[in-house]
Amino acid sequence: MKPKMLLLTGILAAFATSFVAQTASADLLSEIKAKKEIVIGTEAAFPPFEFVKDGKIVGYDEDVMHYIMAGLPGVKVDQMNVPWEGILPGLAAKKFNIVVTAVIQTQERVEKFHFTQPLADATVGLLVHAGDTSIKKPEDISGKVVGSEAGSGMMKVLEIYNDKLKKEGKPGAKELKGYVSIQDAFADLAAGRINAVAQSISSLGPLVKARPDTFKMLPDVIGPKSYFGFVGRKGPNSDSLVNFFNDRITELKKSGKLKELQMKWFGFTMDLPDVVTVPEAAK
Numbered sequence: 001m002k003p004k005m006l007l008l009t010g011i012l013a014a015f016a017t018s019f020v021a022q023t024a025s026a027d028l029l030s031e032i033k034a035k036k037e038i039v040i041g042t043e044a045a046f047p048p049f050e051f052v053k054d055g056k057i058v059g060y061d062e063d064v065m066h067y068i069m070a071g072l073p074g075v076k077v078d079q080m081n082v083p084w085e086g087i088l089p090g091l092a093a094k095k096f097n098i099v100v101t102a103v104i105q106t107q108e109r110v111e112k113f114h115f116t117q118p119l120a121d122a123t124v125g126l127l128v129h130a131g132d133t134s135i136k137k138p139e140d141i142s143g144k145v146v147g148s149e150a151g152s153g154m155m156k157v158l159e160i161y162n163d164k165l166k167k168e169g170k171p172g173a174k175e176l177k178g179y180v181s182i183q184d185a186f187a188d189l190a191a192g193r194i195n196a197v198a199q200s201i202s203s204l205g206p207l208v209k210a211r212p213d214t215f216k217m218l219p220d221v222i223g224p225k226s227y228f229g230f231v232g233r234k235g236p237n238s239d240s241l242v243n244f245f246n247d248r249i250t251e252l253k254k255s256g257k258l259k260e261l262q263m264k265w266f267g268f269t270m271d272l273p274d275v276v277t278v279p280e281a282a283k
Contacts, residue, residue: 026237027236027237027239027240027241028097028232028237028238028240028241029240029241029244030240032072032075032097032241033072033075036074036075036076037075037076037077037078038069038072038075038076038077038078038097038098039078039080039095039096039097040065040077040078040079040080040096040097040098040099040100041080041082041086041087041090041091041095041096041098041099041100041101042057042061042062042079042080042081042082042099042100042101043081043082043083043084043087043101044057044059044081044101045083045084045181045182045183046059046101046102046182046203047059047203047206047207048060048203048206048265048266049061049101049102049120049203049228049265050062050100050101050102052081057079057081059265060119060120060261060262060264060265060266061100061101061102061119061230062100063261063264063265064100064119064249064252064258064261065077065100067248067252067257068244068245068248068249071244071248072244079100080095080096083180083181084149084150084151084152084180084181085150085151085180087099087101087103088103088109088112088113088231091113091231091232091233092112092113092233094233097232097238097241098230098231098232098238098241098242098245099230099231099232100230101230102119102120102122102200102203102228103115103153103228103229103230103231104122104152104153104154104200104226104227104228105118105122105226105227105228105229105276105277105278106153106156106226106278106279107278107279109153109231110276110278112234113231113232113233113234114231114232114233114234114235114238114239114242115229115230115231115232115242115276116229116230116231116232116242116245116246116249116276117229117246117249117250117272117273117274117275117276118227118228118229118272118273118276118277119227119228119229119230119249119258119272120200120202120227120228120262120266120270120272121200121201121202121225121226121227121228121270121272122153122200122202122226122227122228123200123201123202123221123223123224123225123226124153124154124157124158124198124199124200124201124221124222124223124226125198125199125200125201125204125217125218125220125221125222126138126141126146126196126197126198126217126218126222127186127189127196127197127198127199127204127207127208127215127216127217127218128189128195128196128197128215128216128217128218129189129190129192129195129214129215129216130212130213130214130215130216132195134195135195135196135218136218137218137220138161138218138220138221138222139165139170141162141165141172141173141195141196142165142170142171142172142173143171143173143174144173144174144194144195144196145173145174145175145177145193145194145195145196146158146162146173146175146176146177146194146195146196146197146198147176147177147178147179147185147188147189147194147196147197147198148176148177148178148179148182148185148197148198148199149178149179149180149181149182149185149199150178150179150180151178152182153226154198154199154200155176155178155198157198157222157223157226158176158198158222159176160223161198161222161223162176177194182197182199182203185197185199186207186215189215190214190215198222200228201217201221202228202266202270204217205217205266205267205268206265206266206267209267223279224279225279226277226278226279227272227273227277229276230242230245232245250274253272253274
């Protein structure tokens, strides 16, 4: 092969390599704008954050998402409703671009994923049956069956609290029962099949208000102060999308609209930090 041909081949190869590299490193937000479509993962079984009503996904997080997406006119939302166990693995496997569902910010998760700033209080409390007088404080779950969503941050807090009881010389719970859907845990509690449910106080408050004859919430929580946020992947490709979500959330906070949405869905407002915040006990 002639020297000139070798030089031309080398230049073409270098150009091809550079083009592939540039394509691979293109930021996700630009890709979404170009495709005019975003794929969002949601677990729509967690009222009042996100749930299905009359065939549509509604809730606090859904309203927040609609405001955020108003900043991307012309972009179609393809929202996938998947069980909780598939949310973070699905995000990691690139089945969707970002997660719009209430995910607790923990040290382990923050190390693996790029969270938005906090959107709601995720501190964990205990729900019991309204007629149950045997559980008046958290430590009374010793010898009882307590449920929570399998693989969730709430279940992790429950497990840590149960271990704490045992270290203090108490029996601890008879069983910690994991559920695919938290709604199944509430149903079992209402039917007397379990004794308590560990869940975020922000989601338990509206439930108790709606069904005071069935449920009540213990006044003391079982975990450290923690928060919910949306989640994207880590890395330069996805950072642009998460940063866009953060900018829109900041606008919601500054305008007072976020507190309006909190009143609409929870019946109270929450003071939230402006940055990702991991519970002190988890650091």
